[in-house]
Amino acid sequence: MSTTTTPGTGKQRKLVQMAWDPVTRIVGNLGIYTKIDFNNREVVECKSTSSIFRGYSVFLRGKDPRDAHFITSRICGICGDNHATCSVYAQNMAYGIKMPPLAEWIYNLGEAAEYMFDHAIFQDNLVFVDFCEKMVAETNPSLLAKAERTPAPNSAIHGKRTIADIMRAFNPFTGDFYREALEMSRLTREMFCLMEGRHTHPSTLYPGGTGTVATPQVFTDYLARLIKFVDFAKKLVPLNDDIFNFFYEAIPGYEMVGDRRILLGCWGSFQNPDVVDYRYENMTEWGRAMYVTPGVVVDGKLVTTSLVDINLGIRILLGSSYYEDWASQEMFVTKDPLGNPVDKRHPWNQTTIPKPQKRELEGGNYSWVMSPRWFDKRTNDHLALDTGGGPLARMWATALAGLVNTPFVRATGKSVIIHLPKTASFGEMDLEWKIPQRANTLERDRARAYFIAYSAAMALYFIDKALERVHSGDVKVFQEFEVPDDAIGCGFHEAVRGVLSHHLVIRDRKIANYHPYPPTPWNASPRDHYGTPGPYEDAVQGMPLFEENGQDNFKGIDIMRTVRSFDPCLPCGVHMYVGDGRVIEQRHAPMFGLGGHDEAEG
Amino acid sequence: MKRKDKKTKVVSNVVVGKPDVEPSTPSHVRGVFEGNHPHVGQRHKGIKEVSEDRAEGTARRSTGIRPKDHDVIDPRMPKISPA
Numbered sequence A: 001m002s003t004t005t006t007p008g009t010g011k012q013r014k015l016v017q018m019a020w021d022p023v024t025r026i027v028g029n030l031g032i033y034t035k036i037d038f039n040n041r042e043v044v045e046c047k048s049t050s051s052i053f054r055g056y057s058v059f060l061r062g063k064d065p066r067d068a069h070f071i072t073s074r075i076c077g078i079c080g081d082n083h084a085t086c087s088v089y090a091q092n093m094a095y096g097i098k099m100p101p102l103a104e105w106i107y108n109l110g111e112a113a114e115y116m117f118d119h120a121i122f123q124d125n126l127v128f129v130d131f132c133e134k135m136v137a138e139t140n141p142s143l144l145a146k147a148e149r150t151p152a153p154n155s156a157i158h159g160k161r162t163i164a165d166i167m168r169a170f171n172p173f174t175g176d177f178y179r180e181a182l183e184m185s186r187l188t189r190e191m192f193c194l195m196e197g198r199h200t201h202p203s204t205l206y207p208g209g210t211g212t213v214a215t216p217q218v219f220t221d222y223l224a225r226l227i228k229f230v231d232f233a234k235k236l237v238p239l240n241d242d243i244f245n246f247f248y249e250a251i252p253g254y255e256m257v258g259d260r261r262i263l264l265g266c267w268g269s270f271q272n273p274d275v276v277d278y279r280y281e282n283m284t285e286w287g288r289a290m291y292v293t294p295g296v297v298v299d300g301k302l303v304t305t306s307l308v309d310i311n312l313g314i315r316i317l318l319g320s321s322y323y324e325d326w327a328s329q330e331m332f333v334t335k336d337p338l339g340n341p342v343d344k345r346h347p348w349n350q351t352t353i354p355k356p357q358k359r360e361l362e363g364g365n366y367s368w369v370m371s372p373r374w375f376d377k378r379t380n381d382h383l384a385l386d387t388g389g390g391p392l393a394r395m396w397a398t399a400l401a402g403l404v405n406t407p408f409v410r411a412t413g414k415s416v417i418i419h420l421p422k423t424a425s426f427g428e429m430d431l432e433w434k435i436p437q438r439a440n441t442l443e444r445d446r447a448r449a450y451f452i453a454y455s456a457a458m459a460l461y462f463i464d465k466a467l468e469r470v471h472s473g474d475v476k477v478f479q480e481f482e483v484p485d486d487a488i489g490c491g492f493h494e495a496v497r498g499v500l501s502h503h504l505v506i507r508d509r510k511i512a513n514y515h516p517y518p519p520t521p522w523n524a525s526p527r528d529h530y531g532t533p534g535p536y537e538d539a540v541q542g543m544p545l546f547e548e549n550g551q552d553n554f555k556g557i558d559i560m561r562t563v564r565s566f567d568p569c570l571p572c573g574v575h576m577y578v579g580d581g582r583v584i585e586q587r588h589a590p591m592f593g594l595g596g597h598d599e600a601e602g
Numbered sequence B: 001m002k003r004k005d006k007k008t009k010v011v012s013n014v015v016v017g018k019p020d021v022e023p024s025t026p027s028h029v030r031g032v033f034e035g036n037h038p039h040v041g042q043r044h045k046g047i048k049e050v051s052e053d054r055a056e057g058t059a060r061r062s063t064g065i066r067p068k069d070h071d072v073i074d075p076r077m078p079k080i081s082p083a
Helices: A065-075 A080-095 A101-125 A127-131 A133-139 A141-149 A163-169 A176-196 A216-250 A280-288 A307-313 A391-401 A441-471 A519-523 A535-540 A557-565
Strands: A002-005 A012-020 A030-037 A042-050 A263-266 A295-298 A301-304 A314-317 A371-376 A381-383 A409-411 A415-420 A429-434 A487-495 A498-507 A510-517 B008-011 B014-017 B047-051 B054-057
Touching: A012 A042, A030 A535, A030 A557, A042 A535, A042 A557, A065 A080, A065 A498, A065 A510, A080 A101, A080 A176, A080 A487, A080 A498, A080 A510, A101 A127, A101 A176, A101 A216, A101 A441, A127 A133, A127 A557, A133 A141, A133 A163, A141 A163, A141 A216, A163 A176, A163 A216, A176 A216, A216 A415, A216 A441, A263 A391, A263 A498, A280 A307, A295 A307, A295 A391, A301 A391, A307 A314, A307 A371, A307 A487, A314 A510, A371 A519, A391 A409, A391 A415, A391 A441, A409 A441, A415 A441, A429 A441, A441 A557, A498 A519, A519 A535, A535 A557
Parallel strands: none
Antiparallel strands: A002 A012, A012 A030, A030 A042, A263 A295, A295 A301, A314 A371, A371 A381, A409 A415, A415 A429, A487 A498, A498 A510, B008 B014, B047 B054
């Protein structure tokens, strides 16, 4: 416990240090260190740290670029396929490939299944534990009493009479909605495997296309499962609306929990095969043709939808991370293919030099995560963009851009309308996601439910387009190519929890530089050298607390809801540690005796 | 097996050893056919590229035993991949 004086006021505040390290129900080692003023029920300071280093950008150097998607897929055990897909996009650009349309539809269907799988399991089986009856009874008993008396507005759709009934349905292992969501995760995983071969590390994706044989049956098997999932999604969205609206009504001021300035980034998803040719020169056009529009949203306004602008604005800063600066290292790309200058702090020019050290939360370095920022050339600011857990930024950018117009999903400029056809339990249903007033915890969670419906609706469209080609007799799913001696490439995609970019430099047919930038480095970044805190820190800092428990049995539920609303996934946050004396066994598989390895060690 | 003494160097404040293998070792073995090579399509019997973004198949891609007997009976019918 410490006592500090608030600058300018001379007022003494009693601050209690509270830490959650590691945060559970997320992937990886995330630590949240806070200073809380219990008298005023406010979080005064927050720092987020990660204690793992992975080193993908270090050990990819020198490898055959055609292996990159298989290797980078292993960055994550949750969204590995997003990495594989993004790496294929980057390689397509480097090799000069335009993939066949049928292959693009297969990629889109696989990725849509991944969004449905991952968002649904995270939302219903992990996030909702923070909103379940057992948790609310422990943290806010009076809120639960109110929930018992409050009827659920959409009970005719989801069958739960009161808000407390919804909360009971979320109880882990016993709640019926919790169990139904688990069953759904099996369906969506099967859909994924039909398209990409294996979950989560796809076996049928590679630059140039896919190995999936495009038979009518593979698509109808997918469709049969998708229709069942659409039935589930129709129930899921109104249920989410009921619970989040109840929190707003029952706890005045809850909109300030996890609230931060609207600084959202979305790198776009679902390629349109009619437009995409993977040429950098045309990247703005094919980026805008994507079925999730890329964009940067600052203070509620759309700054750009151009992937070239997005690419050139990326800066990787240090300031509180365990790395040595690469200012004196080699520049790999000075100009992009359009002749625009590329910054030294751009991923194409980054050199990762790890420097392990002691964690110093007060004025020193405290994380393995770097600080990616987006340079806003209008104001010369390095913006700490967040992804809003993925869906919030995607829906926001797509809604404002108003470019997506398909029979199932339509962006209007201020909302996104999702049309779901008739299914077993429900008739046709239109869901409309409207741009919210704030980027806060509840809106990040709400957008996730809507994006599940969005992905399901887009998958219906992709199935139609793919079957159209199959029925016309098209079987082409792969384009041959040659690996050039020297090339550069970049891939932009959306990992489940937000922006994903892969930057690749090939020299002498080998990888000279490779930098994957997934969502969590953006969200979990520590303070950069300008002192700008990362999004988790920013969202938690200054946040009011509504938990009814005092300091002694404080659970930090509001803080945990906020951090989890970003869908943290630390394995991709940092890009090997072997303890002293550990023996590594290494073996080589003999390949026609030509592998050139004469030593095996154990 | 005893590890060989290897030269080490210091990168930043990390002691790193000499790699046991070249980083590019598993990528390609000379003499092995590479699946991405141009004209690779010609090796696949029964698939014919008709334009840049389209290819059509015949029953020959599924069987070598009297494949013509399994082709479409009317040339206007689509040649759908076997399920």
